[in-house]
Amino acid sequence: xxxxxxxxxxxxxxxAQRSTPTEAELAAARKRARRRASSKNWALFLLFAGPNxxxxxxxxxxxxxxxxxxxxxxxxxxxxxxxxxxxSNYIRFFTSPSGLEVWRVTAIFTAGAVIGSMVLGLLIALxxxxxxxxxxxxxxxxxxxxxxxxxxxxxVWMFIFDPQRGALAHILAAFGIDSPAWxxxxxxxxxxxxxxxxxxxxxxxxxxFLAGLQSIPKDLLEAATIDRAGAVRRFFSIVLPLLTPTVFxxxxxxxxxxxxxxxxxxxxxxxxxxxxxxxxFEIYLQAFGxxxxxxxxxxxxxxxxxxxxxxxxxQLRFVERKVHYQ
Amino acid sequence: xxxxxxxxxPTRSRPVEPKPESHTRTNPTVDPEKKSRDQRKQLRRGxxxxxxxxxxxxxTLLTGYLPILIALLIIVLPLAWMISSSFxxxxxxxxxxxxxxxxxxxxxxxxxxxxxxxxxxxxxNSVIVTTVGSTIKVLLAITTAYAxxxxxxxxxxxxxxxxxxxxxxxxxxxxxxxxxxxEALGGxxxxxxxxxxxxxxxxxxxxxxxxxxxxxxxxxxxxxLDGAGHFRKLFQIxxxxxxxxxxxxxxxxxxxxxxSFLWPLIITDTRETMTLPVALNQLRSVExxxxxxxxxxxxxxxxxxxxxxxxxxxxRYIVAxxxxxxxx
Numbered sequence: 175x176x177x178x179x180x181x182x183x184x185x186x187x188x189x190a191q192r193s194t195p196t197e198a199e200l201a202a203a204r205k206r207a208r209r210r211a212s213s214k215n216w217a218l219f220l221l222f223a224g225p226n227x228x229x230x231x232x233x234x235x236x237x238x239x240x241x242x243x244x245x246x247x248x249x250x251x252x253x254x255x256x257x258x259x260x261x262s263n264y265i266r267f268f269t270s271p272s273g274l275e276v277w278r279v280t281a282i283f284t285a286g287a288v289i290g291s292m293v294l295g296l297l298i299a300l301x302x303x304x305x306x307x308x309x310x311x312x313x314x315x316x317x318x319x320x321x322x323x324x325x326x327x328x329x330v331w332m333f334i335f336d337p338q339r340g341a342l343a344h345i346l347a348a349f350g351i352d353s354p355a356w357x358x359x360x361x362x363x364x365x366x367x368x369x370x371x372x373x374x375x376x377x378x379x380x381x382x383f384l385a386g387l388q389s390i391p392k393d394l395l396e397a398a399t400i401d402r403a404g405a406v407r408r409f410f411s412i413v414l415p416l417l418t419p420t421v422f423x424x425x426x427x428x429x430x431x432x433x434x435x436x437x438x439x440x441x442x443x444x445x446x447x448x449x450x451x452x453x454x455f456e457i458y459l460q461a462f463g464x465x466x467x468x469x470x471x472x473x474x475x476x477x478x479x480x481x482x483x484x485x486x487x488x489q490l491r492f493v494e495r496k497v498h499y500q
Numbered sequence: 501x502x503x504x505x506x507x508x509x510p511t512r513s514r515p516v517e518p519k520p521e522s523h524t525r526t527n528p529t530v531d532p533e534k535k536s537r538d539q540r541k542q543l544r545r546g547x548x549x550x551x552x553x554x555x556x557x558x559x560t561l562l563t564g565y566l567p568i569l570i571a572l573l574i575i576v577l578p579l580a581w582m583i584s585s586s587f588x589x590x591x592x593x594x595x596x597x598x599x600x601x602x603x604x605x606x607x608x609x610x611x612x613x614x615x616x617x618x619x620x621x622x623x624x625n626s627v628i629v630t631t632v633g634s635t636i637k638v639l640l641a642i643t644t645a646y647a648x649x650x651x652x653x654x655x656x657x658x659x660x661x662x663x664x665x666x667x668x669x670x671x672x673x674x675x676x677x678x679x680x681x682x683e684a685l686g687g688x689x690x691x692x693x694x695x696x697x698x699x700x701x702x703x704x705x706x707x708x709x710x711x712x713x714x715x716x717x718x719x720x721x722x723x724x725l726d727g728a729g730h731f732r733k734l735f736q737i738x739x740x741x742x743x744x745x746x747x748x749x750x751x752x753x754x755x756x757x758x759x760s761f762l763w764p765l766i767i768t769d770t771r772e773t774m775t776l777p778v779a780l781n782q783l784r785s786v787e788x789x790x791x792x793x794x795x796x797x798x799x800x801x802x803x804x805x806x807x808x809x810x811x812x813x814x815x816r817y818i819v820a821x822x823x824x825x826x827x828x
Contacts (some may be wrong), residue, residue, distance in 0.1 A: 215653045218730055222647035226640040227659065229700030232681070234666045237674030244676065251676075301567040305550065312568050314815045316575055321811050321818060323759040325777040326804040329784060330582045333793040339594055341581060373574070382823050434670035438761040442781055454672040461676050462766055468676060475673045486668055 238479060244472035251461055251468040263473035276474075280433065280452045282364060283371075287432040290372035292424055295379025300409075302380065303387045313384065317377035324374070324438025331370045332443055360449020367450050370439050371432065379424055386420030387413070426489040430482055453478050582804070586610070586797040593794045609798035616786055616795070617779040618771050623802070625691060626776040629764070630757040633695045637757075638750050641704025646734045648705070649712040650720075660709065667702040671762055679766055689773045694764050698757070704749040707821065711745040712738060748821035751814055758807060776803045 245263055249256030267273040298316055302309050319327065334341045335356045343353035354362045390413060398408050414421075437454050444450045447459050453474060461471035581600075585593065586609050588602040613619055648660050678697045687693025719741065723733050739746065761777040768774050774782070780799045787795050811818055 212653065215651050219647045219651045219653045219656070222651065222730070222734075223644040223659070226644040226700055226705065227663075229640070230663060230666045230702065231700075233678055233697040233700050234669050234674055234702075235662075236681075237677035238669065240677040240680075241673065297567070298571050301563070301571070304563070306565070309568070312572060314812070314819075315572055317815070317819055318808060318811055319575060319579075320822065321755045321759075321807055323761070323777055323803040323807065325759075325761050325780050326800040329780065329796045329800040330578050330804075332784075333585065333797060334578060334581065336790065336793065339596075339598075339790050339793065341598070344596075344598065373578070377575070378823065381819055385823070430668075434672065437672065438759075438777065441761070441765075442784060445785065454670065457672045457675070458762070458766075472676055475676065479669060479673045482668055482670070 241472045241475050241479075244469055245476050247469040247472075249467075249469040251466040253466075256469065259469070263470045264477070266470065267474055267477060276451050276453055276456045279364060279450060283368060283436070283450070283452050284429055284432045286365075286368035287371045287375065287436070288425065288428040290368060291375040291379045292421075292428060294372065294376045295424075296383050298376065298380040299383035299387055302384055313381060317381050319374045320378045322374070324436075325442050327374055328370065328439045328442035331366075331373070335366055357444070357448075363444050363449040367436070367439055367443055370443065371436050374439070375428070375431070379428070382424055383417070383420060386417050390416045422489075426485060429485060433478070433482070453481075579804070579808075582797050582800050585794055586801045588794050590791050590794060594791055609794040610802075612787075612795045613783065613798050613802070616783050617774075619802070621772060622774050622776050622779040625773060626758060628691055629694050629760075629775055630754055632691075633698060633757045634750060634753045636695075636699055637701045637704060637753050638746065640699065641701045641708050641749055642739065642746065643734070644701075644705045645708035645712050646730070646738055648709050650733070650738075651730060663702050663705055666700070667706060671698075675762065675766060678763075682767055687767070689768050689770045691773060693767050694773070694775065697763065698760070701753075704753060707749055708742070708745060711742055715741065744817065747814070748817040751810070751818045752821035754810070755807060755818065759803075 246258055246260060247256040248259045248262075267276070302313050302316075333339075337343055337353040337356055340353070340356075346353050354365075356362050356366050394412055394416075395408060398412055403411065433452070434454055436452065437458065440447070440450050440452065440455045441458070446463065447455050451459065457471050457474045457478065459465070460467045460474065584601055587605040587607070589604055589606045589608060592598065592602060592604065644663075648656055674697070682688065682693045682697060685693075687696065715738065719737055720733055723737055728736070759777065760775070761781070764775045764778045765781065768778060771779070780796075780803060783799050784796060
């Protein structure tokens, strides 16, 4: 029997219908067949899924474990020797000024990127939710930056932000404002990369919000309109509460994305991380930048992994249950 | 995508796109909600009439088109500026009174890019990495998802859980150990060294598994009665009815491979094996004064426009794939 898909108790098997052996014989035969099928299935399963599983083990799971080992070493990348230093890499990341700076930058970047793209995304989704011709094309255009190369996008915005010849400087000059010292001042750099990240990301939020908005029953909104609830009242009393699952979903995915997806923009716009050392950028800079501190970099990577693990676990355990689903 | 499709598949608990891979859509006879062409046309005309009726006109323009226009300007203007500037000669880049369109369009920026980086070689590298990497990844995703859904083995759920956790691990975390592995295997500055570590696919496996699970069992019953093996069931039934889902996975994979930057940056140093984003990063460090922005814009056009074209043609699949619940 190769019909492995149907559960054994759902219907009497074909062979059982043809003859009528005793219960015990039947049970034994079924058990034998299952064991034979099982080992045959394992072979097939490994043939189909084995290569992928092997690759995932070798290039995702093995690195997780070897990172934990590297993180206990004082080891320069390229050096054949390394000294075990216990937990001191972790202690350094959580207590040294440069380590704390990474946390500060990551927190500001994440907050700015998440709030910026979600608020703008929601506004755009509310507009696109109107039944007007051309909105599908507009939706496509708004989403498009999300699929573009971060390196290319960063180059485009470098030109726009250039304090002397950039388009933004020209626009600000028209209002009599001097361009901030982008690229030189660490704080402005952080603002700059947040703006670029939000530009690239808001279409994603808009499209997911739009799907959420379209799942709100029209009759609820019509009933509220008949009860003379204004647009603002309708938004806060009906739309937003029904949108909470979408909001939480986006909140979690955006936090994770902004912590892991921004590398290209950061590396191209601020090559050595002047004020923009978020946690992922720091992992790269420490190991492959000028310091070659591989052990320290591995420790930060381990911390990042557990941070993401906790965020995901919280989402699965808590948010999915407590949030209002219609 | 016609505007009426947006409302026909309301998503329930999960904020994702209406799925294009729903099998009912490929089979008009089993879709009770499918509207005839005429009905849809009528509906669209109704939308037009509603939106531009005298009562709604002000509302449509002020709260509809005006904000859309602003949003579009913010999204489209930087890209238009990029394309326009890539054709501007140096004096139009450094001028204090720039015009939007080049007064004296030139290809010299593209020629300079070609002089600084071996453009043809780099472009070819990117194309090879993208096509080879995506093909293998999609094949692995299909077979793994099939095995997870249709080949019953004890512990398959644990394996699936392991794949889900892998979905969560960002490339920055595995970067350093993978660098050591690939270097030990002699894969530095080789194309296979760029491709290999990314081949294990969690995203495609996850998405296709969800899709295979939604396929009706009856599809496979006839094949079972004929005694068809798993290979035949996979390639003659599961794959043909899942083409939209496979297209989604393929396109998302292609986009990600083409744009991939961190790993190629680490594992390649030579111009012969660089991919386009890495080469552009190098171009940026060479061309770093005000006069070189035209050159950098030409580089940006080369990496951005191919994806813009693919996205414009096949956006439905890409949007659906990228807005899937990333973590189940």
